[in-house]
Amino acid sequence: MTDQAAAAPLTAGVESGRTGRSWRARLVVPAAVVLIYLLLAAFGEALAPYSATDFNTGPPLNAPSWAHLFGTDGFGRDVFSRVLVGTRTILLLSIAATLFGVGVGGGIGLVSGYRGGMLDEILMRLVDILLALPGLLLAILILTSLGPSSLNLVVSIAIVFVPKSARIARSAILPLRGHGYVEAARLRGASTTMIVFRELLPNVLPELIVEFCLRFAYALLLISSLGFLGFGVQPPTPDWGLMISEARNYVSIAPWAVLFPALAIGILVVAVNALADALASTGERRAEQYL
Amino acid sequence: MALLEVADLAVDYSSARGTVQAVRDVTFELERDEVLGIVGESGSGKSTLAHAILGYRLKGTSRLQGRVTFDGVSLLDCPPAVLRRTWGRRMAIVHQNPLASLTPTMRVGEQIAETLRQHRGATHVDSRSAVAACLRSVGLPEGSDIARRYPHQLSGGQRQRITIAIALSLEPDLMILDEPTTNLDATTEAVILDLLGEIKARTHTAMVYISHNLGVIARVATRVAVMYAGEFVEYGRVDDIFRSPAHPYTRALLACRPRAGQTKRDASLQWIGGEIRVRQERAVECIFRDRCPAKTDPCAVAPGWSDMASGHSVRCWNASVSAQIAPASGPATDLQPTDDIVLDASQIRKTFGRRSNSVRAVNDVSMRVRRGAIVGLVGESGSGKSTLLRCIAGLEVADGGKTAYLGADIPASLAARDREILKTMQMVFQDPESTLNPSLTIGTTLRRHLKSFRPVDSSEADRRIERALEQVRLGPQYQHRLPRELSGGEKQRIAIARAFLSAPELVLCDEPLSSLDVSVQSAICQLLLDLQRDSHASYVFVSHDLSIVRYMADRITVMYLGEVIEEGSAQSFDQPPVHPYTEALFSATQLPDPAAKSQRVRLVGQISEADKYGLGCIFNSRCHRRKGPECADAFPPWQELPERRYRCHWSAPELRGLQEGGIGATPVAPYADR
Numbered sequence: 001m002t003d004q005a006a007a008a009p010l011t012a013g014v015e016s017g018r019t020g021r022s023w024r025a026r027l028v029v030p031a032a033v034v035l036i037y038l039l040l041a042a043f044g045e046a047l048a049p050y051s052a053t054d055f056n057t058g059p060p061l062n063a064p065s066w067a068h069l070f071g072t073d074g075f076g077r078d079v080f081s082r083v084l085v086g087t088r089t090i091l092l093l094s095i096a097a098t099l100f101g102v103g104v105g106g107g108i109g110l111v112s113g114y115r116g117g118m119l120d121e122i123l124m125r126l127v128d129i130l131l132a133l134p135g136l137l138l139a140i141l142i143l144t145s146l147g148p149s150s151l152n153l154v155v156s157i158a159i160v161f162v163p164k165s166a167r168i169a170r171s172a173i174l175p176l177r178g179h180g181y182v183e184a185a186r187l188r189g190a191s192t193t194m195i196v197f198r199e200l201l202p203n204v205l206p207e208l209i210v211e212f213c214l215r216f217a218y219a220l221l222l223i224s225s226l227g228f229l230g231f232g233v234q235p236p237t238p239d240w241g242l243m244i245s246e247a248r249n250y251v252s253i254a255p256w257a258v259l260f261p262a263l264a265i266g267i268l269v270v271a272v273n274a275l276a277d278a279l280a281s282t283g284e285r286r287a288e289q290y291l
Numbered sequence: 292m293a294l295l296e297v298a299d300l301a302v303d304y305s306s307a308r309g310t311v312q313a314v315r316d317v318t319f320e321l322e323r324d325e326v327l328g329i330v331g332e333s334g335s336g337k338s339t340l341a342h343a344i345l346g347y348r349l350k351g352t353s354r355l356q357g358r359v360t361f362d363g364v365s366l367l368d369c370p371p372a373v374l375r376r377t378w379g380r381r382m383a384i385v386h387q388n389p390l391a392s393l394t395p396t397m398r399v400g401e402q403i404a405e406t407l408r409q410h411r412g413a414t415h416v417d418s419r420s421a422v423a424a425c426l427r428s429v430g431l432p433e434g435s436d437i438a439r440r441y442p443h444q445l446s447g448g449q450r451q452r453i454t455i456a457i458a459l460s461l462e463p464d465l466m467i468l469d470e471p472t473t474n475l476d477a478t479t480e481a482v483i484l485d486l487l488g489e490i491k492a493r494t495h496t497a498m499v500y501i502s503h504n505l506g507v508i509a510r511v512a513t514r515v516a517v518m519y520a521g522e523f524v525e526y527g528r529v530d531d532i533f534r535s536p537a538h539p540y541t542r543a544l545l546a547c548r549p550r551a552g553q554t555k556r557d558a559s560l561q562w563i564g565g566e567i568r569v570r571q572e573r574a575v576e577c578i579f580r581d582r583c584p585a586k587t588d589p590c591a592v593a594p595g596w597s598d599m600a601s602g603h604s605v606r607c608w609n610a611s612v613s614a615q616i617a618p619a620s621g622p623a624t625d626l627q628p629t630d631d632i633v634l635d636a637s638q639i640r641k642t643f644g645r646r647s648n649s650v651r652a653v654n655d656v657s658m659r660v661r662r663g664a665i666v667g668l669v670g671e672s673g674s675g676k677s678t679l680l681r682c683i684a685g686l687e688v689a690d691g692g693k694t695a696y697l698g699a700d701i702p703a704s705l706a707a708r709d710r711e712i713l714k715t716m717q718m719v720f721q722d723p724e725s726t727l728n729p730s731l732t733i734g735t736t737l738r739r740h741l742k743s744f745r746p747v748d749s750s751e752a753d754r755r756i757e758r759a760l761e762q763v764r765l766g767p768q769y770q771h772r773l774p775r776e777l778s779g780g781e782k783q784r785i786a787i788a789r790a791f792l793s794a795p796e797l798v799l800c801d802e803p804l805s806s807l808d809v810s811v812q813s814a815i816c817q818l819l820l821d822l823q824r825d826s827h828a829s830y831v832f833v834s835h836d837l838s839i840v841r842y843m844a845d846r847i848t849v850m851y852l853g854e855v856i857e858e859g860s861a862q863s864f865d866q867p868p869v870h871p872y873t874e875a876l877f878s879a880t881q882l883p884d885p886a887a888k889s890q891r892v893r894l895v896g897q898i899s900e901a902d903k904y905g906l907g908c909i910f911n912s913r914c915h916r917r918k919g920p921e922c923a924d925a926f927p928p929w930q931e932l933p934e935r936r937y938r939c940h941w942s943a944p945e946l947r948g949l950q951e952g953g954i955g956a957t958p959v960a961p962y963a964d965r
Contacts, residue, residue: 187718189705189713190743203728
């Protein structure tokens with residue numbers, strides 16, 4: 001049994017080489033793109049040729065040239081530098097919001113699903129109420145009542161994510177609830193926290209990771225949308241959504257100022273979605289192998 | 292020419308772990324009116340073979356080779372359109388799980404009619420009368436509204452009758468039955484087997500019956516093929532196979548099950564070490580060599596077929612030498628229960644659901660367990676035996692009743708029990724697949740269990756875990772493995788090791804054997820007995836397998852609809868009278884002996900909730916020995932026997948008279964005229 005298990009990857013490579021390669025490509029390509037974004041977030045500021053907030057680094061609304069790779073915006077700021085520096089802002093904000101939202105939502109869902117009964121009923125009805133409100137509107141509502149700041153942005157997006165993550169986590173944990181190892185843990189006197197987070201969490205982690213990636217992509221879109229609408233990151237911080245919003249008046253004469261931040265958002269969102277997809281199907285492959 | 296001729300059939304699968312040879316070298320012939328029983332453990336390739344006989348490629352099949360000739364037509368060369376016309380009309384298959392083979396959103400009558408329309412072009416009116424005829428042919432009452440129900444509204448037995456009705460609707464020449472009764476209760480299984488016998492006598496349909504259960508095969512088959520790791524290893528008439536089994540595997544399989552009346556005090560059961568290995572390439576040696584108790588030097592080369600008698604052949608070098616596997620050695624255990632009472636549960640009551648649609652799962656059940664005793668708890672599914680066990684364990688909070696454990700009353704809820712109780716009362720669960728946390732190594736699982744009862748330093752923990760593994764006959768290397776690397780039997784051993792880590796006084800076993808192969812079941816039985824001898828623990832052993840309970844238990848409690856209807860010492864159950872329900876349960880047990888003629892006691896109907904709320908005996912609507920109006924009007928009293936008591940209106944002498952005279956029961960021969 002064990003020998004076979006150990007030999008499995010080797011034979012799998014030979015037998016299903018073609019499907020194996022395409023499957024790996026589906027995981028590696030989006031992961032590489034996301035990794036590049038992460039590197040840019042870390043070192044973008046150092047690479048940027050100009051300061052992201054300096055006015056008049058060149059003539060305003062200048063087309064892309066060697067001096068200004070992505071051109072300049074209406075204030076003569078370097079679009080390339082702003083896109084680079086903006087990477088960090090949006091990645092930090094969306095990662096924080098997703099971690100916070102999926103963490104809290106997942107926790108609520110796990111406990112609610114495991115405990116069941118009245119607690120589950122109450123929590124899930126509250127979740128339903130939150131789910132009934134459109135995400136962007138809810139975020140705007142929270143932001144306007146809290147006032148715009150980075151922290152409030154994170155909090156409002158996290159609140160938008162809580163109900164959906166709770167649902168996912170709950171449905172992942174429900175079928176595991178009656179398993180023998182859970183009952184064995186109850187019989188040895190383990191607490192609910194212990195059972196949920198040490199016995200059950202490892203078994204639903206793959207689902208939660210996929211959920212994290214999906215929510216992360218949503219967070220990027222939400223932050224950009226909020227920035228565009230003026231509720232998000234406040235000027236002069238370079239933010240892709242805000243950049244698009246500021247440059248949209250000159251879109252006919254200086255399309256680059258809109259195009260490059262939009263591309264930056266688009267590519268990242270597609271890559272993160274593809275990564276989530278690949279991770280989900282990896283999970284399924286795993287599950288099939290162990291059957 | 293035979294109806295079905297299969298020659299050199301081979302099926303390969305491609306999986307993530309490479310190509311697997313699921314079936315090889317299968318050759319047999321089947322005539323009309325014959326039933327070929329194919330018996331083998333899980334992983335022997337039985338289901339793959341069943342589909343290959345139809346010329347059907349299951350998902351993942353990479354090679355389907357050989358010859359399958361059905362009534363002169365070679366199925367493996369047929370164009371798909373011809374195959375589709377043959378399937379259903381001339382060949383039919385019945386699967387193990389009827390809930391999965393019926394469409395959930397379609398009335399069952401409509402599903403039968405669909406088959407008729409597809410193959411016969413029957414019109415609406417014709418098909419309605421044809422559906423009624425089909426239902427009648429599988430013994431479903433005509434006037435009822437069964438045809439208008441959806442699959443989920445039927446019981447398991449009724450569902451399987453519907454799938455058989457669909458298979459039969461076009462009067463096929465060949466029926467393939469792939470474990471059709473495995474998911475059913477023994478009582479329902481007996482009824483379905485009767486039905487198949489009647490169908491065969493009436494229609495002369497040839498059948499291929501696949502099962503892991505030797506008793507069922509002995510009952511239905513005229514010929515038997517024993518399958519191991521994708522190959523037939525023995526083939527012959529049913530009497531030859533069961534009377535003079537020649538292959539060491541067949542012999543070992545038969546010795547794994549307790550014989551009629553055999554108990555742990557008589558002899559221990561045999562088991563087969565190791566497990567079926569998945570074959571990736573043709574083996575040079577005999578496929579059974581690594582597990583064979585009778586292997587010799589020539590076994591390094593795969594044996595060919597040799598004839599034992601006419602029509603009885605075997606693939607073994609040593610079959611004629613009669614290489615006996617060591618005959619069962621002495622008693623499996625010599626431990627005698629003491630008078631000390633470990634568990635005294637009285638009047639346990641548990642109701643599920645809220646007022647309007649509540650289900651009384653356990654109703655005023657009392658149970659006593661002495662130190663060192665095994666109390667067997669039997670009953671059909673839905674009888675409340677698992678719920679009772681879970682109430683005792685504290686996994687369910689009983690609504691009423693008192694539980695005294697080790698001389699002191701204990702609270703019903705798990706949270707209120709103190710650690711010492713949790714430590715000494717352990718449980719072994721039914722499903723080996725979910726009994727261990729799939730993301731933790733065995734060592735971590737055991738260590739968490741150990742540390743929850745007492746702080747131990749890590750070297751001490753390692754030592755105790757190694758000892759626990761040794762006790763269940765597994766090496767220390769298992770600590771580092773994940774559950775998915777283990778077989779079902781090994782997982783169940785780990786679960787038992789977990790239960791015995793904390794020196795238990797009482798171990799509650801909830802059907803620990805039911806998902807294991809027979810060869811593994813007997814090993815687990817012996818393991819439980821050995822551990823009991825060393826620890827003097829007591830067991831409550833829930834099972835629907837009466838032979839195993841009779842073998843293992845010192846006392847037996849029979850439950851029906853959440854109530855105890857009979858209880859007493861295990862050996863006293865051999866003597867009549869027994870409660871009519873117990874009689875039916877025993878009668879439904881299929882013994883691996885084709886000559887065994889049982890008194891046919893068949894229960895009609897099914898467990899019904901309504902019976903619980905009547906005034907009379909809860910069993911009265913299904914009872915074959917109903918006494919009179921009092922059965923429906925008055926709650927029956929306990930009838931006391933020296934070592935046993937049962938709840939019935941018949942007094943002991945009356946019931947003994949009925950049962951010894953065989954009144955009310957028809958003797959049933961195994962499938963007649965062979």
